[in-house]
Amino acid sequence: MPNTIKTIFLTDDDKTYLNKLLAQSTLEIRIYQRAKILLLKSAGISNMDIAGKLDIGIGVVQRCLNKFKDHGVESALHDSKGRGRKAEITDDDITWVINKACQKPKEYGYSAEFWYPMSFRKFINSIAEEQGHPRMATVAETTLRKILSNARIKQFRVSYYCEKRDPEFDTKMHDVLVVYKQVQMQFDEEGKLIPFENDTMHTLSYDEKPGIQAIAGTSEDRSPIPNSDKNNSYQRDYEYVRLGTLSLLAAIDLVSGEAIPLISDTHKSSDFILFLQKLDEKYPKGDTIRIILDNHSAHTSKETQEYLNTIPKRFEFVFTPKHGSWLNMIEGFFSKMTKQMLCGIRVETKKELKERIYRYFDEINKEPVPYKWTYKMDSIDLAKEDIDSIVYEVVNAKAASAENKNKKASKPFSRKRRTISN
Incomplete structure (x- = not known):
């Protein structure tokens, strides 16, 4: 920029005024620079030298x-x-x-599921003009972050919840709790089993744990080294080999605490039927086997019902409500098993994984501990309950035999306390 102004003239009052400004400790930097420009220029210093002294551009001096x-x-x-x-x-x-942030990218033809700061800024800039918000066509990403932060919106995060999609959730939950109450009544205050006459009802909690991975390591684990700061834990190579998966079908007897496993490559109706057959062989003939389980398709399939038709009155199913798997006590057993045995497990073959799972059940069953349910137990009064309305024998009405269609299970056998002589 050409130096068109050679010199300027400042009165004594102007110089006094400018020097007073420079003496202020809270003066804005731009006003300070401009006051210095005027004083230096009035002393005959060139624009280039002024810019150098104040470390500013020569264009600032000229303006x-x-x-x-x-x-x-x-x-x-x-x-x-x-x-x-x-x-x-x-x-x-x-x-x-804020309205746009609350809509998903896929609603506007994008591939992403949620907005991220950069992609959201580009989107807002691209549509602002046509939607009547011209100022937002050049809005910065930091400004958008502030707007959404003030509105407490985190459009790139997901929090999960469980929706009650079963309209009969509370009723079905109550039915499961009634069964747990019946089991609870078989123990005294110290948790010891009370002997009963004609005890022919066996109550089990059942579920599947599919997709248990058989993973092999590529080298041996290194053992911890005592008194070592770096190698005080097991060391394992990051690389691993996937060998496939197994499915665990299991039940726990709520009275004895015994855990009953069946391991398979799948968890189809045929596998579930094999498990029912295992239970049928385990418990005395003529006894009733009552199972608490979820609504998995294998449990209510035509194939399962056809098997149940061959052994009428042998099994009774009590279904947990949809999204109510936490009501099934075996879920706690699976959680314990994962922490104690499956977490970090390495095997050489799927067969080894299968053997070690069965071995875990053998170890657990050496000292079985009955699982106890406590949630809302105080609200259940068995004297007021109609057991006929809870347990159903038919799981698939279309596949049931003609005599079993729409048929409810009978009441459990009465349980009279056996008199124990001192």
């Missing part, structure tokens, strides 16, 4: 001097009103941005 020449000291020191961006972000703009 300040031009404003002084046109309108005087005050004009040179301060910006004129209305300078800068006239359009501001309005409440309407903010509401529009």
Whole structure:
């Protein structure tokens, strides 16, 4: 930029005024620089030297001097009103941005599931003009972050919840709790089993644990080294080999605490039937086997019902409500098993994994501990319950035999306390 202003003249009052400004400790940096430009220029210093002394661009010096020449000291020191961006972000703009953040990218033809800061900024910039928000066409990513932060919106995060999709959730939960109450009544206050006459009802909690991975290591684990700061734990190579998966079908007897396993490559109806056959062989003939289980398709399939038709009155199913798997006590057993045995397990073959799972059940069953349910037990009064309305024998009405269709299970056998002589 050409140096068109060779020199300027400042009165004594101007110089006194500018020096007083420079003495202020809270003076804005831009006003400080402009006051110094005027004083230095009035002393005959060139624009280039002034820029060098103040470490600013020569264009800044020239603009300040031009404003002084046109309108005087005050004009040179301060910006004129209305300078800068006239359009501001309005409440309407903010509401529009928040509304867009609450809609998924796929609704606008994008591949992503959720908005991330950069992609959201590009999206807002691209549609702002046509949707009547021109200011947002150039809005920065940091500004959008502030808008969404103030609205407490985190559009790139997901929190999960479990929706009650079963309209009879509370009723079905109550039915399961009634069964647990019946089991509870078989123990005294110290947790010891009370002997009963004609005890021909066996209650089990059943579920599947599919997709148990058989993983092999590529080298031997290194054992911990005593008194070592770095090698005080097992060391394992990151690389591993997937050998396939197994499915565990299991039940726990809620009275004895015994855990009953069946391991398979799948968890289809045929596998479930094999498990039922295992239970049928285990418990005395003529006894009733009552199973608490979820609504998996294998449990209510035509194939399963056809098997049940061959052994009427042998099994009774009590179904947990949808999204109510936490009501099934075996879930706690699976959680314990995962922590104690499956977490971090390495095997050489699927067969080894299968053998070690069965071995775990053998270890558990050496000292079985009955699982106890406590949630809402105080609200259950068995004297007021109609057992006929809870347990159903038919799991698939279309596949049931003609005599079993729409048939409810009979009441459990009465349990009279056996008198124990001292």
